[in-house]
Amino acid sequence: MKPAPFDYVRAISVADASKRLHDGAGAAVAIAGGQSLMPLLALRVAPADVLIDLLDIPALEESHRISGGARIGAGITHAAIEDGKIEDPTGGIMKRVAAGIAYRSVRNHGTIGGSVALADPAADWPACLLALGASVRVSGPSGERVAAMDEFLRGAYTTSLASGEIITAFDVPALPAGTRWSYQKVVRKSGAFAMSIGCVVLRPGEAATVVLGGTTSRAVLMPQTALAIGSDEPALRAAIAADLDDLASDADEYQRRLHTATLLKAIREAADKAP
Numbered sequence: 001m002k003p004a005p006f007d008y009v010r011a012i013s014v015a016d017a018s019k020r021l022h023d024g025a026g027a028a029v030a031i032a033g034g035q036s037l038m039p040l041l042a043l044r045v046a047p048a049d050v051l052i053d054l055l056d057i058p059a060l061e062e063s064h065r066i067s068g069g070a071r072i073g074a075g076i077t078h079a080a081i082e083d084g085k086i087e088d089p090t091g092g093i094m095k096r097v098a099a100g101i102a103y104r105s106v107r108n109h110g111t112i113g114g115s116v117a118l119a120d121p122a123a124d125w126p127a128c129l130l131a132l133g134a135s136v137r138v139s140g141p142s143g144e145r146v147a148a149m150d151e152f153l154r155g156a157y158t159t160s161l162a163s164g165e166i167i168t169a170f171d172v173p174a175l176p177a178g179t180r181w182s183y184q185k186v187v188r189k190s191g192a193f194a195m196s197i198g199c200v201v202l203r204p205g206e207a208a209t210v211v212l213g214g215t216t217s218r219a220v221l222m223p224q225t226a227l228a229i230g231s232d233e234p235a236l237r238a239a240i241a242a243d244l245d246d247l248a249s250d251a252d253e254y255q256r257r258l259h260t261a262t263l264l265k266a267i268r269e270a271a272d273k274a275p
């Protein structure tokens with residue numbers, strides 16, 4: 001299918017994009033890399049009268065060090081992260097995650113901001129950034145705000161973005177020396193979206209972070225699993241089961257077993273890594 005006709009505007013600044021989106025009241029839709037939006041328009045499941053292109057906005061392409069980490073512009077592509085062209089304060093997690101998204105032509109165009117704004121439950125950046133403790137910087141008609149990933153992600157394809165708001169950047173904390181991590185992604189075939197994602201971050205002297213992605217809703221923290229790290233396998237399995245119960249998701253038995261296996265693999269890999 002082909003998309004329904006739409007108008008196209010290149011925004012020249014964050015304020016310009018925000019105003020156009022707000023004035024368009026739902027009929028105006030932001031476009032970044034177009035890797036998810038264009039197929040949705042072609043399938044006519046995401047109606048748009050006008051596309052507001054964000055990719056000529058210099059502020060969205062900026063990445064630099066900030067105190068305690070790095071600020072990564074929303075318009076940065078997966079490929080730029082994969083190629084190490086931006087500050088990666090995470091000791092390689094972001095590079096590894098970027099390299100595992102789809103295939104190179106998607107990574108050349110798709111952006112980190114577009115991925116998080118779409119909030120596909122199977123996408124990689126929401127799970128990764130949640131595990132890293134990143135914040136989302138948002139700009140809109142009411143000014144700027146900063147939200148923790150856990151607060152920003154609401155559910156499948158749902159975030160806290162309001163009318164006229166766009167993501168401008170992500171603040172990613174640096175991981176301390178000696179941090180061990182694992183990112184496990186189960187896919188049906190190379191380049192496909194995840195059926196299950198397990199991300200474990202073990203910062204020295206701090207509580208562990210465990211995130212599950214590829215759920216039916218959104219990437220989630222697994223607090224009981226994190227507390228059980230260091231326990232034997234039956235205790236870990238019990239903790240994962242308890243976290244899965246608390247999600248109140250509609251995961252069937254197969255999905256629960258898949259998520260359990262993914263998380264156990266991630267926990268083992270992170271724990272076995274040399275600090």
Ligand SMILES: Cc1cc2nc3c(=O)[nH]c(=O)nc-3n(C[C@H](O)[C@H](O)[C@H](O)COP(=O)(O)OP(=O)(O)OC[C@H]3O[C@@H](n4cnc5c(N)ncnc54)[C@H](O)[C@@H]3O)c2cc1C
Binds near residue numbers: 075101165167
């Ligand atoms: C074949 C294929 C395989 C893929 N596999 C994976 C995969 O394995 N893992 C994975 O994570 N992703 C995967 N993707 C998705 C890919 O990562 C997309 O790039 C990403 O989901 C959207 O980024 P984009 O820049 O193309 O956004 P667009 O498609 O341009 O926009 C997506 C949505 O985000 C909104 N948006 C974009 N930028 C902003 C912003 N700055 N602020 C507010 N809203 C914004 C748009 O309005 C739209 O609703 C795949 C895509 C394809 C086509």
